[in-house]
Amino acid sequence: MIDHRLRTLRVLRELGTVTAAAQALHLTPSTVSQQLRQLVRDLGVELLEAEGRRVRLTPAAHTVLRHADVLDAQWERARADLAEHRSGTSGQVRFCSVSSALAALVAPAAALLRAEHPGLAVHMSEKDSEDAAHLLLSHRADIAVVIPSEQVPGPDDARFTRTTLLDEPQDLLVPAGHPLASGGAARLADAAGEAWIGCPGRPDQHQLLLAACAAAGYVPRIAHEANEWFAVSSLVAHGFGIALVPRLAPLPPEDEAVRVPLRGGAVPKRRLIAFVRRGSEGWPPIARGMDALRRVSGQR
The missing domain is CATH 3.40.190.290 (D-Maltodextrin-Binding Protein; domain 2)
Incomplete structure (x- = not known):
């Protein structure tokens, strides 16, 4: 229910490189790069800056991630509430x-x-x-x-x-x-x-x-x-x-x-x-x- 590209950006923040994020998400580096380019296009702001072999998040990216963290926490709560409607066993x-x-x-x-x-x-x-x-x-x-x-x-x-x-x-x-x-x-x-x-x-x-x-x-x-x-x-x-x-x-x-x-x-x-x-x-x-x-x- 939460845009999967935000999860990709969250993992990239944690690991610092597209390659490491791709390995953690079981994706190819090209797929991760494509997701991030699409996210940049849809949001209309730059999210990444090259820094050697790593990438650095822009201030706009940190703003997006603050909201993504709230969204993810709320979705986890929603899953927990929905689970109460099932047996839970x-x-x-x-x-x-x-x-x-x-x-x-x-x-x-x-x-x-x-x-x-x-x-x-x-x-x-x-x-x-x-x-x-x-x-x-x-x-x-x-x-x-x-x-x-x-x-x-x-x-x-x-x-x-x-x-x-x-x-x-x-x-x-x-x-x-x-x-x-x-x-x-x-x-x-x-x-x-x-x-x-x-x-x-x-x-x-x-x-x-x-x-x-x-x-x-x-x-x-x-x-x-x-x-x-x-x-x-x-x-x-x-x-x-x-x-x-x-x-x-x-x-x-x-x-x-x-x-x-x-x-x-x-x-x-x-x-x-x-x-x-x-x-x-x-x-x-x-x-x-x-x-x-x-x-x-x-x-x-």
Whole structure:
């Protein structure tokens, strides 16, 4: 019901190039270019300016997009209202999520939906946080579970509705038999002299480590780097350093690498949020998906 060319322009705003927008929308670049030329002709204003290999939106384009965001939100509300006239026991909800939340929150939520609403189809995909916005805007996902960062839409973004799921504590991961594991819990300040395993490929996690150690009065000595949790765990287990890991991160059995809860002062935490297209939260499949996520998060 909303002009599909406006959706194309919204995705282009998010991704910056015609090629990337075409890939996200499963269209050819020539089709995207043609849609945008038609939109320029029909509106009578220029929407794009070339900027190297990318394109820059004109002030007129930003005006169009402000209205498009309102229209899209209103259409999502209309879909939700229309869905109330149906039974609401079927349909599909699509989740995209960062890996640790997919394992600890989304999969259990999907299992709840399968048990309580067997007619509701669920699709899950592991995606990076920065991919979530364009997946929602291109309608390739309905609910995104992410870690807030500069690449994730902020709370004032009118295109989305955000929900905080939980603030996940961080633990130390140390080799079995390490002195920091002997007391059952440890202070981050006690690890000042340790070698650390850094996660530069997980910018949010890496920045959390640096900020937490700075608050404890030191700069961590990064001896090695790994991004996947099983790799981090292996390096720790073999004595190459210790690590800061989220409470929900899936790790191998603790026979060689041991989680140690942190105590004293402000324990570093990682926030997990879910967001949806504004106006879609009342659509029964999405509402049920969000309800299942909240229930699972409340048990953590």
